Amino acid sequence: MAFREAFAKAGAQILEPIMKVEIATPTEFQGNVVGNVSQRRGTITGTNEELGTTTITAEVPLSEMFGYATDLRSMTQGKAEFTMEFCKYSPVPRNIQEELIKKYGDKVNQRG
């Protein structure tokens, strides 16, 4: 159909939800926490140190946030906390887009 054909020609792209994440951690664990955020394709947008607690704000894709509560707990001996809220939609990296398309294709084929 016209729409689908045009869509395919128009450089179609997948967008993913990005969350604004705020993490409050004892400063001693800051390095680990920041490193872990980067591993999760996050970008740090700010850090603020006060009274031994560092507050890190970051933008992280929601798809990378599954199980974060558990990870953060074990990284910081349960002393850190985080909150997150929706921030925006952004394009997913090319390799992930391909992966997602392949997975979807497999699922559709399976269904027959």
Add this chain to the structure above:
Amino acid sequence: MKNIEKHRNIGISAHIDSGKTTLTERILYFTKRIHAIHEVRGKDGVGATMDSMELERERGITIQSAATFANWTHTKSGEQDSINIIDTPGHVDFTIEVERSLRVLDGAILVLTGVEGVQSQSITVDRQMKRYHVPRVVFVNKCDRSGANPLRVAVMLKEKLNHKPCVMQIPIGLEDQLKGVVDLVEMKAYYFEGANGDDMIEKEIPAELVDQANEYRTQLIDCCADYSDEIMEKAMEGQYGVDDIDKALIKKTIREATIRLEITPVFMGSAHKNIGVQKLLDGVIDYLPCPTDVENKALDLDNNEAEVILKSDDNEPLVCYAFKLVNDRYGQLTYVRVYQGTLKKGDMITNMATGKKVSVGRLVRMHADEMVDITEAGAGDIVALFGIDCASGTTFTDGKNHYNMTSMHVPNPVIELVIEAKNRDDLDNMSKALNRFTKEDPTFQVEVNKESGETIIKGMGELHLDVYIERMRREYKVDVQTGAPQVAYRETITREAKFEYTHKKQTGGSGQFAKMSGVMRPMPVEGDSDKVYNFVNSVVGGRIPKEYIPSCDKGFQSCMEAGSLIGFPVVGIEMEVQEWPSAKLSPRLAPRFSNRS
């Protein structure tokens, strides 16, 4: 309401586990709404009265907020007051509950703990309260725990939340020695004795605390001096004593500054050990606003949504707002706040979203999960209606005014999960459950995928969806199997592309088709906006019958529901249809194309 100045609509908000439910339980006890105290996760297995859902009692967390009415007799003035309390959940995934509560409240108690003080969630909650202009008092709870330091928490309030704290009390003893509080307005000590701290006993300030009490009294008066010339003069003359300044003047000054959100009075104690709760209740009456102290606005639908200020007056035309739907063993309950006018049993009220009239059958006041029938509710009151079908966030009026309360901030769901009933026989119950949940909670959504037939639930986070799956199992006896959680992807385009399109009319004879061409192009989408598609009709000639155009638009829109990359909704697209052949093609070719069917 008989005496609106004596009424308070308050919320209790805080970080998870800081003791909101425990505090509310104590408030109910001291206002004689309940006659025994049941602990959250208590050994008696009853669970706190406010956590009326089985799941809440088991996990010891609050999921749904409940509105509760209580009468309070001020311990100093002896005046009769009434308070509506909304207990709100603390977990981020239930933010919508907090938001909905804040929308209808006039003031709030922000609970912090004496040990941890201002925690990350307190910051979020505080931001929400600011957004809705909710004045607050702070209760520093858990002062009986080791390491508690309520006066330090007051400093954190300034450092972390940028509040101007006004310390109203100092603790008598701390940690396991906590006995009571010194009231810095009265300059008296208060002890809480009897089985459940029922007897509040006033004494002179103990000798060892006199210096500290004077120090904090000075701070309190200096704080007031910023808002009252009269107190300023006293302060300049060094007259800080309890007999130097009229107590009523101090209270009035603090009250006014609190309502303007300029200062935050700080109270302290231990809900669990029954210390300081009665004093906090007095504080709620003394310093938090009554319904007429705050300005509420509505949008006039007859006048281009111009803002109108509502009058908290029983005799004005009715405007009320349904902020919460609950379906429990009593049936469908709709919580409403009356902003203006009187809501009476038997009245016809009009739903502003649908224009439908409904009659007010039963009207009740809620006490956690028990209720009292009433015949009317006045401006400023929060009550529940029976059998009123509407979405949460609906405005009702008497039908004369077409007002709508400003809509609440409802975030879009970001995570989704495929679910399937383990037992085919449960399908009916599953759809009943899902139907009810979506009505109660606008951030919880359900979709059935057209192609796969899969049922997909959508929400704000893993825990959010978990809770509904658990509730399906418990309340509807439906066991569901879930797929892996997936985020709510979107699909879009990055450049223009041309398209050709043959539109056939379903019922027509030969020649009932039209060829069109056009352009698909990227369109920016703002933030969380729902404006994700635009249709442009550039067909000028008469070769394409007009009636084809809308169905063409509809056809595109249905294509947007599932993109061809991974089947997620398509956003940010403009479709422009032009006549075929487009101007660029040679006109000679036209007949050849149009002859082909």
